[in-house]
Amino acid sequence: MSNLRFTEQALSDWMRSGGDHSEIVISSRMRIARNLQHLPFPLLATTEQSEEVLAQLAPVFPGEAAGELGTFELLKLDELTELDKKVLVEKHLISPNLANDSHGGAVILNEDESVSIMINEEDHLRIQCLFPGLHVREAWERATAIDDIFEAAVNYAFDDTRGYLTSCPTNVGTGLRASVMVHLPALVMTHQINRILAAVNQVGLTVRGIYGEGSEAVGNIFQISNQITLGQTESEIIENLHSVVAQIIEHEGNARQRLLADSALRITDRVMRSYGILSYAAVMELKESAQRLSDVRLGVDLGILEGPSISVLNELNVKTQPGFLEKLFGDEMTSTERDMFRAKLLRETLGKQL
Template identity: 65%
Template sequence: MAKPEFAEQALSPWMKKEGPDRDVVLSSRIRIARNLRSYPFPMLATPSQSADVMEQLLSVAETGRLNGLGQPATYRLSELTELEKLVLVEKHLISPALAGESRNGALILGRNEDISIMINEEDHLRIQCLYPGFQIREAWEYASKVDDIFEESVDYAFDEKYGYLTSCPTNVGTGIRASVMMHLPALVITGQINRILSAVTQVGLAVRGLYGEGSEATGNLFQISNQITLGQSETEILDNLHSVARQMIGHEKAARDRLLAESRARIEDRVRRSYGILSYASIIDSKEAAQRLSDVRLGVNLGLLPEVELDVLNELIVSTQPGFLQQKFGEALNPEQRDMTRAQIIRSRLATKA
């Protein structure tokens, strides 16, 4: 059976586009949670009820109502292999919950993979929009258009007092999670990161790792998102995140300037050592790979490694994850085989550089 299109390339098409402050912000994301009025939430729905929800929501795409937003493809999770679902998680196109626990789960995926719509995850409908760089307001406008199309097609669970009703109380209200994925190596190296992240949490924002809630911030990648959805408007949520993220971008860039001014030889040695290890290692685990790729990315952004393309590094973040490694080779790999394969892929991509 042919691989789904999303499994062919590690780098989603939207990731190849330029975006503001791309040197610090890898991506901006909006996620909207919605439920259908006449059905129990997914955790309480019977198989027949969740199947009915799935078919209703898939029909919005299959009848062409979303075609103006990129002619999306539809996937029923039951028809995908475990590795294909893991690849979707590694590309941030579905959540681990949808991959592992959902009954009658499905996905509507835009051609550029900038829109991914999860069906029967924690909520009946989760609309996700991804943009490169710092474009959180642009991501909201796009996601809102998709939300409007669904709202014209199905009856949402909505309360005049509380807003949109969701499975988790923390999403009640607007149902919006806005987040930015930030690369903050200079703040980590200069020892400022804990103080800044503590301040971020004091203003109602959450800090997570690369794969969201419960994940570790490997490779100096931090996801910053709102925690409050009830009692605030969409504009207030976006303005708060935008303001805090803008300050963090400024702090990170100032820390990078400081590293160059005060420790140029040491930081250049650090990034070139990591580049050398990645270029010649025969075996490397995922945690070390993430840290070395972070160093190299910092070196590129500081102008110390002009021979390396950012798109190559973005691709390697995904293509060296366990699911994509195994999907690429079409077989299960044990940990040592994955570490050897990961090193091989990194060596090959850094050798071609484009």
């Protein structure tokens, strides 16, 4: 299997299937942070120590088939181009931190890209499992099963009082970051979003943009994840997240129905205008593209539009990112050229849906 597949195909195979509440929940993710005993955290490690970490972790998931997860492939970050690393970030297969500092960094990916195992990121090992829709429990079952395989092969840094030791104190304890990516356009349009997000912060959860900490929420897409990793069990973290997201789904669903009941003409006009602009514009900035794709997605979910499919919209959300545009149309673009090629891509894709 060529690693080019991971950077030339915009839509990961795991995203092609639907999931529970997929009209609102884009994905569920579990990420487990672990470190090896008797070796410095990556921020303090020498090149030789980072190579030792890679030598211990890489053989745990070899290339042969690993049950339902298929085969795995190891990609060393120093063997990838800057553009390929940017694309992997845009697909959420590696973190910006790993892409920017690939000192001994690597990632192990399975065939459908639902499992991403990062090595020498902020921690020695970060296991990420992704599912479409609201499937936090299933994502946890997969992540903890992979964690068990690694723990049987290497010695983790663990303290009887503090739990798993991590580079950042906010991850100490379980080392678990559970998150759900949600599309909440109706709560934004009805001006309820700030109240909802404030309530989320009061129950041990936090809200970030689509690329995690420090990123901006664009296109009405928000990432909801746990803040607390110490003092709660993994089950408590997951059930709290699931319960809160279920309530947010209900609020978003109610807001969508109110929009249809009270402002059907206005919301239809908004959706159709965005669809038309995406289909015919000559220049399109990333933020406008994300917002108008959000409008179209809402229109499809509400039955205002028969197409395009959610799979096509998911793919466009990746393909319109700067790195993927350069991958498709040639690198070293100016911002104006990216906006032109983004519009071209949208026209060619959505024009076929007319």
